[in-house]
Amino acid sequence: MTAARRIAITGGFGFLGWHTACRLRAMHQVEPVRLGRDDFAEPARLAEALRRVDAVIHIAGVNRAESDEAVEQGNVHLATALAAAMRKVGKPFDVVFANSIQAKLDNPYGRGKANAAQVLKEAAAEMGGHFADLLLPNLFGEHGRPGYNSFVATFAHEVAAGRVPTVAGDREIQLLHAQDAAAALIEALGRDVSEVVPAEATGIGEVLRFFLETHELYATRGEVPDIATPMRRNLFNTYRAAAFPEMWPIFPQVHGDNRGDLYETVRAHGGTGMAFMSTTLPGQKRGEHYHLHKVERFFVVKGEAEIELRRLLHDEVVTFRLSGDEPSFVDMPALWVHNIRNVGDTELMTMFWADQLLDLDHPDQFPETIAQETTA
Incomplete structure (x- = not known):
């Protein structure tokens, strides 16, 4: 289905955007049009980019800003700009929205994402396209930004640097690897659906303990920890990305x-x-x-x-x-x-x-x- 599609990714140079572009390249031989801040800063430029595609995976968003209002309105503004560009082009677009499970909550980020979904749904329907609203949980994976994308990225970078972060309020979090999120976004192209993407409940402290175990085994001796489950393998690859390239090569004792x-x-x-x-x-x-x-x-x-x-x-x-x-x-x-x-x-x-x-x-x-x- 995607092999013949021309696909744009908003937020294409961010964490999930990069993972999604990589997956389209690897699994579907599709080179997406990756759109960033400069494209949204100029309405004519955004519309011109959309003329080259027939589907949009909308990942661009605001999750941190100087005020709650800026977070809420920032997400609505991005969706409104995308909808206006779609209308200016004047053809059907299939749109997939990388929404958040927080869209069900009454907080600035949740309200902003929920309203953005409505803006995009109306625009897609008006232009004769499909709209998929995927509510994503907490994401993690290779090359996440510490202190920004997730606590997993922060833990991985801290432990790889030889530091031990602390856990305040240990609890289980729904975690999804970015490649699994990307797979869900791509699969939703051409569908009319609104659904929560399944994730795995994992303890915050459990993640930290795995990274500390990995660091002890891997960083100095190159021993591979237990990666028998997909979650442990994905966490291991997240740690490896944080530790690369500084820890290599390793010279075993002869x-x-x-x-x-x-x-x-x-x-x-x-x-x-x-x-x-x-x-x-x-x-x-x-x-x-x-x-x-x-x-x-x-x-x-x-x-x-x-x-x-x-x-x-x-x-x-x-x-x-x-x-x-x-x-x-x-x-x-x-x-x-x-x-x-x-x-x-x-x-x-x-x-x-x-x-x-x-x-x-x-x-x-x-x-x-x-x-x-x-x-x-």
């Missing part, structure tokens, strides 16, 4: 004697996993892909290697140089394009480990080159 050397390559505390080896000739490379969820480790056993990584839809490249003379490894963060190249004169030997068993029908592996031009 035990050598007259027979040779011995060292651990992977120590995992729960969940599935598989390991495999490769040899790579001088000048050749492997990889050139990214994953949405998979945890993958590159361990250089012999030879000279260069690993390149680029965050999806971004330009900056992170590079690591690894040598078999001092065995070391780097884990590939989710949603980062990566490769490994033999930069030496001899054969490169690399061990790879992944937390998922290879499923050829659903490999969670999407081709893209490091050097590919991006839109961000």
Whole structure:
């Protein structure tokens, strides 16, 4: 359904907007039009952007401002601007609204989101399009902004930096990973629906304890914690994003004697996993892909290697140089394009480990080159 769609994402450069753009690229081969503050600042520019699409995922919103009124009216203003641009273009649009479960509450943010939904519903109906109103819970995931997007992002960054945050008023929170939210938004395209997106109740203190456990095992020794459930894996990937690239590479302790050397390559505390080896000739490379969820480790056993990584839809490249003379490894963060190249004169030997068993029908592996031009 989405493969033939032309889709715009408002708030396309924010946390959920980036995750949604990544998922459209990976799962549906769609390059969305990503709209930001500059587009909303100029009505003519916003309308011109909408002429290129037939569907809009409206994520842009205001959840913090100098006053309660600014929060409430800010969300209504964004919806009103989008509705006006749709009317100016004068054609049907299918609209999906990334609403909040707080829309059911009588507070400034909730009232603003509820009123924004009504504005967009009326505009979509008037223009002959569909409107999906998805009420999202608390979101978390890779590259959330600490102190802004969620307490999960704050905890992940604090723990990755070696600090221990405190929990005031521990309670269960409905948590949803941003990729699952993005999947729900995309699936709702072309539908008339209003519904709460299901989430998993997770304790605030439980999240912190997982991050502290992860930091103790992973940050210094590269041991993988128990990631047997989707929630633990998603929290682990959130921590890994916060810790990247500062914690890499890791050099395991080498035990050598007259027979040779011995060292651990992977120590995992729960969940599935598989390991495999490769040899790579001088000048050749492997990889050139990214994953949405998979945890993958590159361990250089012999030879000279260069690993390149680029965050999806971004330009900056992170590079690591690894040598078999001092065995070391780097884990590939989710949603980062990566490769490994033999930069030496001899054969490169690399061990790879992944937390998922290879499923050829659903490999969670999407081709893209490091050097590919991006839109961000």
